Amino acid sequence: MGWNTLDDMELAGKRVLVRVDINVPVENGAVTDDTRIRRLVPTINDILTRGGKPVLLAHFGRPKGKPVPEMSLRPLVPALQAAFDVPVSFCADCRGPAAQAAVAAQASGTVLLLENARFYAGEEKNDPELAAEFAALADVYCNDAFSAAHRAHASTEGVARLLPACAGRLMQAELTALKQALGSPARPVAAVVGGAKVSTKLELLGNLVEQVDHLIIGGGMANTFLAAQGIDVGKSLCEHDMAEIASGILAKARDSGCAILLPSDVILAREFRAGAENWTATTDQCPADAMILDAGPETVARITAVFAGSKTVIWNGPLGAFEIPPYDTATNAAARKAAELTREGQLISVAGGGDTIAALNHADVADDFTYISTAGGAFLEWMEGKILPGVAALETRKTESAC
Template sequence: MAWKTLDDMDLAGKRVLTRVDINVPVEDGKVTDDTRIQRISPTVQNILASGGRPVLLAHFGRPKGQVVPEMSLKPLVPALEAAFGAKVRFAADCIGAEAQAAVGALVEGEVLLLENTRFHAAETENDPDFAAEIAKLGDIYCNDAFSAAHRAHATTEGIARLLPSCAGRLMQAELSALEAALSKPERPVMAVVGGAKVSTKLDLLGNLVSKVDTLVIGGGMANTFLAAQGIDVGKSLAEHEMTGTASDILAKAKEAGCTILLPADVVVAREFAAGAPNETVAADACPADAMILDAGPDSVAAITQAIADSKTLIWNGPLGAFEIEPFDKATNAAAKAAAEASKAGTLVSVAGGGDTVAALNKADAAKDFTYISTAGGAFLEWMEGKELPGVAALSA
């Protein structure tokens, strides 16, 4: 996909409308985790170093078109200044006279943060007049919010069609990593998909079986696939109404030449609690009064061997109930194997999704993955093969 980056733009003296994701946790008026702010810092620093004037556009929470004081972006200013090492001015609206005056007063070396774009219902409606009003404030549009790229909103899609546009550094990194993993991967390609429900990942599984060589299915989803093969999964979490769909996916994978790895052995317990008495049994030998909570050692061995045989890995979702011990063993072992291969340079590994990031951090493996996406919904929709409006607009 052809999209421009900051390197393609002449930023000197230009007002750069920069869409960012700074949905960070705030307690008592202070930012408690500035990870998302740190991730946009390279883009802002780049614009400043090039003589541009960054004007930040962002939403915060879901105010649904109303001005909600608790969802103001103003409390984020100190954290932004600390991250950027620059003066950050604030305007109490993102359109109108106040925004125009603030942009007009902005000098080189400073950053301007406009108020929550979702205080206007026109933002999520992608209203063309609203987009045009914001576009008046800038000379160039830079989208650095991949996490919001699956939304066709005024500040993610509308403005991109009105101004010379490019991807910011975080957006560029996300797109490059995902293209390397799915669009132009080095083969063999492997995907790990876990989580509770097949129903939430139907599009994802359907897309992956035609694109990857090996697909590992874990977590509660795996129980549904085992049930689809006539295996009694006891009291395990499973969507028995989805077994027909699971069978269809298995058939589609076979037709596409994709090997699906389901647990060959499982760890079972009678209660879902940390340290609960448990045992490892064959996948088709789950006691009627027990539940499957993790993949067993034989399954882990097969997964780690598949990782060793692969050149590219896409990961979304845990292999078991990773939140509590000892049902985190499979996820931890597979994550560490992927991290080691990535660190050794034999594997390109891309992971994303809330539970995924938490699981990889818990396994102390995230730092060695090639790329960790914090984008959530946008990451999933990309993996599902869907066009993301915010990305498509940059290529228009």
């Protein structure tokens, strides 16, 4: 694998500093969605079962290096306690005498939550002194926050180089799934990239055309590629100033042997609102006063045929304006086909990104994909082929002796 997991670590009697992502929505002092918290349960249970003491280190919001009461982690204690089913104590600091005293007083079979690491400016600056203070609180470092692994912060990169380090169960699952999808995938590999703008996913597209066999481009960014080929897209969302770059990506795909799939038919409307009149047409039949809001049935048939002939699918972004029916039709149909093939054992399907998760939940198929990443920026940077500092720091520890 290239990095240690909890299986490689001696945990009995050890203080385990666990970097977690509990940046969850809170309203009126209560957690409204505990999904990220529940996904930590396997790691916490494993540490407790093997006699370790989990000390949670996390961030919340963007306090910009100073204490902000509204961004304290204290309100999360009840949700953590409910998920872990063990006592959870809270320390109003994450460094210094208070944190040291809290760690020293922690009883076996309990969890300790430290205050927001971003209350210190040194966190996002990867300050060596702050990383050393974090390291002084524990015997073992466990990173279970893949969603923060693309940041070289004191709690994700700095401290990992100062203690025997490993990936938690959530991080392990994420890295395993991503390696399965692009690192050493079963081929053919198809990638779905949707969303509004080409400009936000240039590095992603540039990397994928050299990694996958089929690249399916949807959403607003597909309009930019159509326009680059001289097709009039009317009032559609389109970055006309990106035409030359889009043409370059198409040329790079041809050189790499990657087949690009763009819409051949589309759903058109003159207004973007629920109930507006809409119709299906080929891509070259968009009136000047209309806009493309979804891929058409012919395009969906081509996409599902690619899925049926693939072994791996990576998905980031919807195919249309799925928030308003019927412009969710293409995304729903393609997602359900990928889910069906996954259930039948014919396809490995990995998806990630906020809009992607919302779209797959909307299609009611998220549970049927092989793996759904909630990592957001880290997932995108991994798809772009970038080295993630939080993962690289764990990899450097593999050659060293575990606790």
